[in-house]
Amino acid sequence: MAATFFGEVVKAPCRAGTEEEEEEEEEGRRETPEDREVRRQLARKREVRLLRRQTKTSLEVSLLEKYPCSKFIIAIGNNAVAFLSSFVMNSGVWEEVGFAKLWNEWCRTTDTTHLSPAEAFCIFYHLKSNPSVFGSCTRKNTQVTILTCRHVTDYKTSESTGSLPAPFLKALKTQNFKDPACCSLLEQPNIVHDLPAAVLSYCQVWKIPAILYLCYTDVMKLDLITVEAFKPILSSRSLKSLVKNIPQSTEILKKLMTTNEVQSNIYT
Amino acid sequence: MFVPCGESVPDLTGFTLLMPAVSVGNVGQLAIDLIISTLNMSKIGYFYTDCLVPMVGNNPYATGEENSTELSINAEVYSLPSRRLVALQLRSIFIKYKTKPFCEKLLSWVKGSNCARVIVLSSSHSYQRNDLQLRSTPFRYLLTPSMQINVQNKMKSLNWEEMEKSPCIPEINDSEFCVRIPGGGITKALYDESCSKEIQMAVLLKFVSEGDNIPDALGLVEYLNEWLQIIKPHDPTVPSLRWKMPSSWRLLFGSGLPPALF
Numbered sequence: 240m241a242a243t244f245f246g247e248v249v250k251a252p253c254r255a256g257t258e259e260e261e262e263e264e265e266e267g268r269r270e271t272p273e274d275r276e277v278r279r280q281l282a283r284k285r286e287v288r289l290l291r292r293q294t295k296t297s298l299e300v301s302l303l304e305k306y307p308c309s310k311f312i313i314a315i316g317n318n319a320v321a322f323l324s325s326f327v328m329n330s331g332v333w334e335e336v337g338f339a340k341l342w343n344e345w346c347r348t349t350d351t352t353h354l355s356p357a358e359a360f361c362i363f364y365h366l367k368s369n370p371s372v373f374g375s376c377t378r379k380n381t382q383v384t385i386l387t388c389r390h391v392t393d394y395k396t397s398e399s400t401g402s403l404p405a406p407f408l409k410a411l412k413t414q415n416f417k418d419p420a421c422c423s424l425l426e427q428p429n430i431v432h433d434l435p436a437a438v439l440s441y442c443q444v445w446k447i448p449a450i451l452y453l454c455y456t457d458v459m460k461l462d463l464i465t466v467e468a469f470k471p472i473l474s475s476r477s478l479k480s481l482v483k484n485i486p487q488s489t490e491i492l493k494k495l496m497t498t499n500e501v502q503s504n505i506y507t
Numbered sequence: 508m509f510v511p512c513g514e515s516v517p518d519l520t521g522f523t524l525l526m527p528a529v530s531v532g533n534v535g536q537l538a539i540d541l542i543i544s545t546l547n548m549s550k551i552g553y554f555y556t557d558c559l560v561p562m563v564g565n566n567p568y569a570t571g572e573e574n575s576t577e578l579s580i581n582a583e584v585y586s587l588p589s590r591r592l593v594a595l596q597l598r599s600i601f602i603k604y605k606t607k608p609f610c611e612k613l614l615s616w617v618k619g620s621n622c623a624r625v626i627v628l629s630s631s632h633s634y635q636r637n638d639l640q641l642r643s644t645p646f647r648y649l650l651t652p653s654m655q656i657n658v659q660n661k662m663k664s665l666n667w668e669e670m671e672k673s674p675c676i677p678e679i680n681d682s683e684f685c686v687r688i689p690g691g692g693i694t695k696a697l698y699d700e701s702c703s704k705e706i707q708m709a710v711l712l713k714f715v716s717e718g719d720n721i722p723d724a725l726g727l728v729e730y731l732n733e734w735l736q737i738i739k740p741h742d743p744t745v746p747s748l749r750w751k752m753p754s755s756w757r758l759l760f761g762s763g764l765p766p767a768l769f
Contacts (some may be wrong), residue, residue, distance in 0.1 A: 241508065253602065254533065254717060255690075255692060282547075373625045392762075395758040397758065398760060398762070399763045399765035401765045411564070413578055424565060426575075427567060427575065428758055429509035430564035431558055431564065432563075433561065434561075435580075436561040436563045439563045439580075443563070443580055445510075
């Protein structure tokens with residue numbers, strides 16, 4: 240509980256997230272077998288499933304076993320995905336090998352069984368000419384690269400965030416990643432959470448070399464300057480061999496931007 | 508599950524495990540940070556779990572360039588073999604409905620690793636105190652029955668206050684009495700599980716309000732220190748100077764302010 244400046248007492252959320260736990264405890268005491276069954280069904284509905292591209296059948300073995308690779312690149316967020324599509328995936332032939340299907344209470348689509356590829360939140364591609372990219376023989380030989388963006392106000396610094404030269408790149412790497420990063424490392428006390436953190440945590444714990452490139456930007460929607468801020472990583476060992484034609488990439492990127500701009504209209 | 512940093516699993520037989528509950532003001536977690544930082548404990552492994560929100564960052568206890576680039580995740584284990592101490596640090600909040608599975612996995616690891624005892628550092632909402640609690644010390648302890656046999660006398664000699672029982676359902680007059688720890692996160696669940704599994708566990712907590720909880724964390728480590736004597740207790744210097752604050756405690760309240768504001 241907290242009192243506001245105007246004297247009203249309000250229930251303030253606890254930053255340690257303990258209110259939910261107390262509710263859970265109460266619910267746990269009153270839980271019936273039916274409640275448990277409902278919860279089990281909900282958990283099953285929320286499971287992430289990996290499906291084969293053409294047939295949309297489940298992948299029986301793990302994706303990395305079926306398509307072993309030496310380089311696994313994951314882009315999270317529209318700017319990171321635009322960078323990867325324009326600068327890395329424009330060269331060579333990339334084949335879609337599968338997509339991840341997931342559902343939770345925030346999804347706008349209610350049909351979980353017939354999710355169309357366009358609605359897929361995550362699509363896996365592998366390079367046809369060099370199937371070792373996005374695929375590795377054993378876990379030990381895989382190198383993981385993660386690209387994502389965050390808003391510049393998330394970045395903690397002793398100066399004011401308004402004075403920072405956004406967009407700028409920061410990196411975090413696991414212990415087993417021995418190559419130098421293409422930008423400075425993320426300083427304490429900054430942290431990363433959610434999916435990029437989950438991937439990096441997995442790699443750190445299981446000793447997989449991995450690097451996360453984080454672009455701090457003040458524009459969270461698709462933006463040319465933000466996407467181009469990822470350019471320094473094109474000289475990294477993992478991506479150098481994949482990048483063929485940078486001027487062509489810039490053209491592809493510009494086209495992507497205009498397509499998106501036309502669609503973002505408050506009247507549509 | 509526990510995953511060691513090195514090739515082999517370290518032997519924790521007979522060690523004392525210190526761990527926080529993610530509780531109001533994050534006091535337990537701040538206290539564990541102080542302990543790890545002051546004693547310069549080394550990381551021995553990860554407690555890899557899907558029960559906590561994922562989070563990564565560079566070494567929060569960095570003292571210089573050479574050790575500032577080691578990646579840290581949301582649940583890590585540190586040890587100081589010379590004092591037979593092992594510390595588990597939790598750095599993010601629990602995912603809904605995952606607290607019970609976490610408690611089960613944690614306690615099964617504790618039993619499997621043959622730790623002698625577990626000490627949980629926690630906190631509880633200060634606004635929930637009754638009149639008696641308002642007038643007394645803000646620190647409380649709780650012991651599981653198997654722990655009571657060993658340390659009850661020590662608690663008496665320290666003149667510590669045991670956590671009082673309160674009505675299970677506060678609104679009802681003739682409700683049964685039980686131990687309640689509002690704002691304590693998984694503290695109560697861990698305590699109850701440990702009682703039934705006969706694990707030697709002690710809970711040390713402080714009544715706090717959310718805000719700048721660094722003084723509360725310092726208070727809690729001093730309270731723990733009265734018992735465990737982690738650092739010399741009779742040093743007359745100010746408590747805050749005896750405990751080393753980690754470098755990651757910078758900018759706890761956000762970035763710098765734009766000069767144009769003034």
